[in-house]
Amino acid sequence: MKLSTGRALLTIGLSLLTVVAVNLVWFWHGGQFMLMLCATYLLGVVGANLAYGHIQKRWSYRGAAYSGAILVFVLVCYVSAELMARSMSDDRAPIFMWVFSYGFVALVSWLALDLALRGRLEHSKIWVKPVLAAVAVGCIAWAGWYSYSSPVARVMNPSPKDCALMVQALKDFSPDGFEQGIRLNTKYNCDWVALGLPESSLRESEPKSITGLWAFDPWFSVGKPAYNLFRNRAFIDVGGEWVSLGGGGERCQYDRTLKGWKKTRCERSWIS
Structure with a gap:
C-alpha cells in the first residue's frame, strides 16, 4: 500500500469516527440511522479526496482543489438526504438538518486531518498558511456561535x-x-x-x-x-x-x- 493511500484511508476513517463520537455523546439516533449517515459521509469524503487529487493535477492552486472537494461532499450529502426523505416518506426538514449538521462535522474533521496528516501545506506559498488559518478560525468561531445559539437537535422521543x-x-x-x-x-x-x-x-x-x-x-x-x-x-x-x-x-x-x-x-x- 502506498503511503499516500494509507494516509487517505486513515484520514477518512478518523473523520467518520469523529462523527460517530459526536453522535454517541450528544444525540444518539440508533444504529440504522448512524449507518446511513456513515455511508453518506464515506461516499462524500472519498469523492472529496478524489476531487482534490483530480483538480490538483491540473491546477497548482490548492484553494481550488479544496473548493472542488467541498462541493463534491455537499452534493453527495444533498443527494443522500433527498433519497432518505423520499424513501422514509418523512418530513424533509429534519432529515436535511441532521445530514448536513453531522456532514459539517465530517467535513471539518476531514479537512483538519487532511491538512495535518498529508502535509499539503509544507510547500505552499508564504501567504497560504495565514489565510487558511484565518479561515479555519472563522469557521470554528461561526460553528461555535451557531451551535450555542441555534436549535440543532429536536428530541424524537422525550425523556x-x-x-x-x-x-x-x-x-x-x-x-x-x-x-x-x-x-x-x-x-x-x-x-x-x-x-x-x-x-x-x-x-x-x-x-x-x-x-x-x-x-x-x-x-x-x-x-x-x-x-x-x-x-x-x-x-x-x-x-x-x-x-x-x-x-x-x-x-x-x-x-x-x-x-x-x-x-x-x-x-x-x-x-x-
Whole structure:
C-alpha cells in the first residue's frame, strides 16, 4: 500500500469516527440511522479526496482543489438526504438538518486531518498558511456561535427530563390554564400527572351541543424541545386556544442555570 493511500484511508476513517463520537455523546439516533449517515459521509469524503487529487493535477492552486472537494461532499450529502426523505416518506426538514449538521462535522474533521496528516501545506506559498488559518478560525468561531445559539437537535422521543421541561413551558405559558386543568392537546409518552399536570387536562375532547352549536373546549399544547449542540439552551413551541378562534402560540427559549431551566425570551409564532 502506498503511503499516500494509507494516509487517505486513515484520514477518512478518523473523520467518520469523529462523527460517530459526536453522535454517541450528544444525540444518539440508533444504529440504522448512524449507518446511513456513515455511508453518506464515506461516499462524500472519498469523492472529496478524489476531487482534490483530480483538480490538483491540473491546477497548482490548492484553494481550488479544496473548493472542488467541498462541493463534491455537499452534493453527495444533498443527494443522500433527498433519497432518505423520499424513501422514509418523512418530513424533509429534519432529515436535511441532521445530514448536513453531522456532514459539517465530517467535513471539518476531514479537512483538519487532511491538512495535518498529508502535509499539503509544507510547500505552499508564504501567504497560504495565514489565510487558511484565518479561515479555519472563522469557521470554528461561526460553528461555535451557531451551535450555542441555534436549535440543532429536536428530541424524537422525550425523556423524563424533556417532559419536565415541557411541563414547565406549559406552566409558564398559561399559569391559569395549568391550574384549572384545561385539556392538553399533546400526545407524548410522558408521565404528565407525576410532573404536576392535573388529571383533568388528560381528558379527551368531547364537544357538546348547545342550542344547535358546538361548545368550544379550551386547550393548550406543547411541542418537543429542540436543543443547541451543548444542550444548555432549549427551544419549545407552546400554544393554546381559550375560545374559538381566540388563542395563539409562542416559541420560547430556555437557558440552563444552576437552579434549573429559566425562560429567557419568547416570540409569537401564531395567533387566531
